[in-house]
Amino acid sequence: MLKKRLIISLTFNDGILFRTKKFHPDYRYTKNFVDLWTADEIILLDVSKKNKLNKKFLEIVKYFSLNCFVPISAGGGIKSMKDVSLLFKTGVDKVIINSSTYKNPNLVKKISKSYGSQAVIHSIDCKKKPDGNYTVMVNNGRIDTNYSPTDWANIATENGCGELLINNIDNDGSLLGYDLDLIFSITNKFDCPVLGLGGAGNWEHIYQLFKITNVSGACTQNIYHFTNESLKSAKSYLKNKQILIRE
Amino acid sequence: MADINIVDVGIGNLASLCSALQKLNISFKLCETTNDFQNNSKIILPGVGAFGNFMKKLNERKIDELIIEKVNKKKSVLGICLGFQILFSDSTEYGKHKGLNLIKGNIIKINLSTRVPHVGWNECVFNQNSEIFHNVKNHSDFYFLHSYFLETYNNEEVVTYTNYGINFPSSIQKENVFGVQFHPEKSQYNGLQVIKNFVERC
Numbered sequence: 001m002l003k004k005r006l007i008i009s010l011t012f013n014d015g016i017l018f019r020t021k022k023f024h025p026d027y028r029y030t031k032n033f034v035d036l037w038t039a040d041e042i043i044l045l046d047v048s049k050k051n052k053l054n055k056k057f058l059e060i061v062k063y064f065s066l067n068c069f070v071p072i073s074a075g076g077g078i079k080s081m082k083d084v085s086l087l088f089k090t091g092v093d094k095v096i097i098n099s100s101t102y103k104n105p106n107l108v109k110k111i112s113k114s115y116g117s118q119a120v121i122h123s124i125d126c127k128k129k130p131d132g133n134y135t136v137m138v139n140n141g142r143i144d145t146n147y148s149p150t151d152w153a154n155i156a157t158e159n160g161c162g163e164l165l166i167n168n169i170d171n172d173g174s175l176l177g178y179d180l181d182l183i184f185s186i187t188n189k190f191d192c193p194v195l196g197l198g199g200a201g202n203w204e205h206i207y208q209l210f211k212i213t214n215v216s217g218a219c220t221q222n223i224y225h226f227t228n229e230s231l232k233s234a235k236s237y238l239k240n241k242q243i244l245i246r247e
Numbered sequence: 248m249a250d251i252n253i254v255d256v257g258i259g260n261l262a263s264l265c266s267a268l269q270k271l272n273i274s275f276k277l278c279e280t281t282n283d284f285q286n287n288s289k290i291i292l293p294g295v296g297a298f299g300n301f302m303k304k305l306n307e308r309k310i311d312e313l314i315i316e317k318v319n320k321k322k323s324v325l326g327i328c329l330g331f332q333i334l335f336s337d338s339t340e341y342g343k344h345k346g347l348n349l350i351k352g353n354i355i356k357i358n359l360s361t362r363v364p365h366v367g368w369n370e371c372v373f374n375q376n377s378e379i380f381h382n383v384k385n386h387s388d389f390y391f392l393h394s395y396f397l398e399t400y401n402n403e404e405v406v407t408y409t410n411y412g413i414n415f416p417s418s419i420q421k422e423n424v425f426g427v428q429f430h431p432e433k434s435q436y437n438g439l440q441v442i443k444n445f446v447e448r449c
Contacts (some may be wrong), residue, residue, distance in 0.1 A: 001410055002361075003368040003388060037435060040368055066266045071390055071433045088295070091262030093392065093433065114258070115296050116329075118364040118392045162364045162394070193362050216367060246368040246388045 003246040004210050005217030006234060008226055009043040009197060012076075015056025018047065038231035039070060040246055043096065043165075043219060046076030047140060053083050058090055065091020073121055079104075084111055088119075096165065098123040099138035101152075102145055105159055112160030121195070122156035123165040124149055126182055134168075134182060141169050153186055164190060165219070167197040175201030175222065177208065184213040195219055203237040210243050250446055251275040252288040254314070254330070256304035258296045264327070267432040267439060273446050281313045289446065290317060293432075294329025298354065298395070299344035301329055311347060318349055323423045325379075325445045328393060331419070331426035340395050350421045352400040357393075359412035364394040369417075371407035371429070377420045378448035379406060379427075379441060387437045389417070389429035396428065425449055 011018045042064060046057040054077070061074050074087050075096025084095050097120060100107050111120050125141060126134045126149045136145045136152040145152065153164055166186050168179035176199055183196045193216035196209050200220040209218050238245045251268060255261060255277040268275045275291075278284050292314065294301050305311040318324055326334045335346045338354035346354070357363045368388040373380065396415045409417035409428070419426045425445060431438035 001370065002365070002391075005367050062262075065260075065262050069263070069267060069270075069433055069435045069438060071392065071430070072263075088258075088260045089262065091260055091266070093260055093263070093430075113297070114300070116394065118366065118394055119295065163366060191362055193364070193366050216362065 001244055002216075003040070003244050004215075004238070005040040005195075006206070006231065006238075006245065007041045007043055007195065007217045007219040008039045009045065009219040009221045011045045011047055011221065012057055012060055013046075014048045014054060015060060037068075038235070041071045041073065041217065042068065044072065044074040044092075045096065046074075048077070050077060053077065053086060058086070061087065061090045061092060075121070075123065078107075080107070081110055081114070084115075088115065094119050094121050094163070096121045096123050097161065098125065099143075101156065101159075102138045102143070105155055108156060108159040108161050112162070117160045117162040120161040121163040121165050122153070122161035123167065124152055124156070125167050125169045126179075127169055137169060149182065149186060150189060153190055157190060157192060161192070163193045163195060163216070165195045165197055169198065171199035172197075173221065174199050177201060177205040178218075180208060180212050183209065183215060187214045193217070197221070203234050206234060207238055207241050207243065210238070211241075248285045249274040249276040249288055252278045252284050252290050254290065254292045254305070254310060255279050256301065256308065256310070258301070258304070260295060261293060264291065264293050264432045267442055271439060271443050271446070273442070278310075279308070281309050284313060284317075287322075289323045289449070290314060290325070291445075292324060292326045292330035292333065294327065294331075294333060296329060298329065298332060298338040298340040298346070299342060301333060302344055302346065305333075314347060315349065318424055321423055323425065323445070323449045324349075325449070326426035327432070328428060328430055331428050332395060332397070334419070334424060334426045335397060338395060349424045350400075350404060350419060350426070352397050354395050355398045356395050357411070361412040365391050365396070365411050367391065369409050369411060369429075371409055371417050374402070374405045374408055377406040377418075379418065379420060379425050379444050381440075381444045381448055383437050383440050389427075389431070389434040389437060391417075391429045393428060423449070
């Protein structure tokens with residue numbers, strides 16, 4: 001049987017590991033402390049403000065591809081097939097597309113045609129409006145697309161993306177738990193694997209996500225989860241609660 | 248001479264496979280044309296992308312003929328992921344395309360009630376013994392990433408099955424032709440062991 005995935009998500013600005021909350025850099029931690037053997041998958045995101053792929057970020061991607069033998073997905077600022085090809089050559093297995101779909105929905109289609117739909121994850125950053133409905137934000141939460149998460153996910157999957165990564169940006173770094181309503185609304189409607197991101201504070205949050213939403217993977221951006229001991233303890237917690245997990 | 252010749256037609260991620268071989272101290276050479284291949288090396292056929300596009304690239308470079316010739320000369324070949332699918336007769340990915348036909352079988356889109364693509368860690372259950380799984384426990388987890396799978400096949404050639412709604416062949420062996428639907432280069436210790444086995448025992 002297919003196991004639920006526990007995914008580490010790392011955010012970098014100009015090659016420095018960031019905690020997502022308010023995007024403050026945390027110089028105490030570097031890529032080197034991340035345990036590479038217990039995580040089921042690793043997501044690397046670049047938030048540097050730039051017009052092209054950040055060189056230091058590519059070095060980070062290379063470091064992970066040389067040192068860990070688990071799948072790596074990378075994204076942040078991908079604008080062209082040239083960026084995509086460079087990332088695959090550097091060692092990623094899947095690329096993560098987000099804001100570029102706003103201006104150029106064809107990019108996802110092109111990637112899935114060349115590399116297969118399993119090679120594309122579409123990340124969807126959502127925000128709850130005062131009226132209680134959700135809207136999709138792009139460009140690191142700066143632009144409101146006025147699309148609902150479902151409509152946006154429709155565009156992404158129709159263009160051939162293989163997985164959806166759903167995040168409520170207000171929960172990001174809150175440690176208060178995932179937005180289960182939002183994530184459930186997507187897992188319920190779409191047939192591709194869905195990953196939940198944003199808000200993991202403890203193992204119970206991850207358990208609730210798996211139990212309630214039927215996601216394929218839970219992403220954590222909480223740096224205190226990145227060590228061998230804590231990932232192992234997360235996995236034994238989930239296993240005790242009958243979640244099918246890789247040990 | 249290198250232990251392994253890796254087929255390189257310029258698409259996808261070969262970096263992970265190369266770093267896995269480096270980790271195992273196995274020498275390898277990336278082969279872009281037929282002239283790059285060496286006489287006594289084993290061949291690894293990795294693959295990313297769509298079936299037809301990949302076959303076209305092999306055909307343009309005449310690498311398809313070379314692989315068949317090597318197999319006939321009893322050299323061992325290991326296909327990984329799309330490279331596994333290419334070993335069979337044909338696939339229906341973006342139209343009907345012929346494969347290398349080294350093993351009889353057809354590749355079709357996963358058409359189940361399960362989520363597609365099949366992504367993540369799943370178990371390989373032994374159907375028979377093979378050197379390729381030497382020192383790997385039954386029911387070990389490997390990383391899968393695919394939307395198409397082997398639908399018709401000969402059970403006697405199936406090394407392991409994996410369950411994803413149905414049981415499908417996740418690895419195969421026909422004499423000196425080996426194939427794995429999962430990514431050994433992404434499957435940590437078990438995956439490295441499979442690669443090691445291919446080089447040392449197959």
